[in-house]
Amino acid sequence: MYLSKITLPTARLTPQRLMDMMARGEYVMHQWLWELFPDVAQRQYLYRRETLQTGFCFYLLSASAPARS
Numbered sequence: 001m002y003l004s005k006i007t008l009p010t011a012r013l014t015p016q017r018l019m020d021m022m023a024r025g026e027y028v029m030h031q032w033l034w035e036l037f038p039d040v041a042q043r044q045y046l047y048r049r050e051t052l053q054t055g056f057c058f059y060l061l062s063a064s065a066p067a068r069s
Helices: 015-024 026-034
Strands: 002-009 045-051 055-062
Touching: 015 026, 026 045, 026 055
Parallel strands: none
Antiparallel strands: 002 055, 045 055
């Protein structure tokens, strides 16, 4: 098992991408996390999202290591 801390600074997002993520809710963030497992057919992980002043922080528990981006 892997426990990863992943941060997404909102300053790195375009304003359109940030507005899209906020408008579409939690599921779009879940889809963004899928991108960290490109070679895994079943993306089995649990996550917790925390909102920071500078962006988002995700704690991710997974059976395989997430890809680096």
